[in-house]
Amino acid sequence: FSNSCELLLELRKKDLLKNRPKYWWPNVGTFEVVMGAILTQNTKWDNVEKALNNWKSENKEWRLEEVATFEPSFLAEIIKPAGFYNQKAKRLIALSRNILRDFGDFENFKENVSREWLLAQKGIGFETADSILCYACFRDTMVMDAYTKRLLKKKGYEFESYDDMKDWFERGVEENWDRVAEFYENDLNLCYARFHGKIVEFMKHG
Numbered sequence: 001f002s003n004s005c006e007l008l009l010e011l012r013k014k015d016l017l018k019n020r021p022k023y024w025w026p027n028v029g030t031f032e033v034v035m036g037a038i039l040t041q042n043t044k045w046d047n048v049e050k051a052l053n054n055w056k057s058e059n060k061e062w063r064l065e066e067v068a069t070f071e072p073s074f075l076a077e078i079i080k081p082a083g084f085y086n087q088k089a090k091r092l093i094a095l096s097r098n099i100l101r102d103f104g105d106f107e108n109f110k111e112n113v114s115r116e117w118l119l120a121q122k123g124i125g126f127e128t129a130d131s132i133l134c135y136a137c138f139r140d141t142m143v144m145d146a147y148t149k150r151l152l153k154k155k156g157y158e159f160e161s162y163d164d165m166k167d168w169f170e171r172g173v174e175e176n177w178d179r180v181a182e183f184y185e186n187d188l189n190l191c192y193a194r195f196h197g198k199i200v201e202f203m204k205h206g
């Protein structure tokens, strides 16, 4: 393929998101996505689901205002399956408190947070920031990760940086938007959310 739109059209033929949510990431648009984006660092997604369900199994939703009040040891115990749980607990509590301090509530955070603000938070790099922007805040931005890197390498593409690879994906879609817009309700965020999900599912299950 010569651009990312050709890659998307190839992946679309494989029905990779069967039985998956519309935007691929579970509970998009909620604070749970912020939790999952940090928890998935350096572990498998199955472990993230176990950690998230430790709280949800007691009919509780993950709420920003609540996590901000947690003791690190209390949250660490809940998220243990995700690994690095003491560090992740500390960072999630600090992030929650900074969101309340700078945005007041989750809705305002969703509307107004920037990539720069996220990257300034301890424990948030490009992949985590873009996961939060795309799947929690519905921004027109595509997530790059080890799966996207490996897929492109397999096809002979190498990039100097995270943002170079991101630029290749986003430019290829935007320059050919008329070819795929109809499949994604003319919504670029929906396209990027599903495109990234297809790549992850393809690289995990082939």
Ligand SMILES: Cn1cnc2c(N)nc[n+](C)c21
Residues within 6 Å of the ligand: 024, 025, 026, 040, 044, 045, 200
């Ligand atoms: C939502 N999400 C984030 N990372 C994932 C992964 N590696 N595998 C599967 N899923 C569903 C994931």
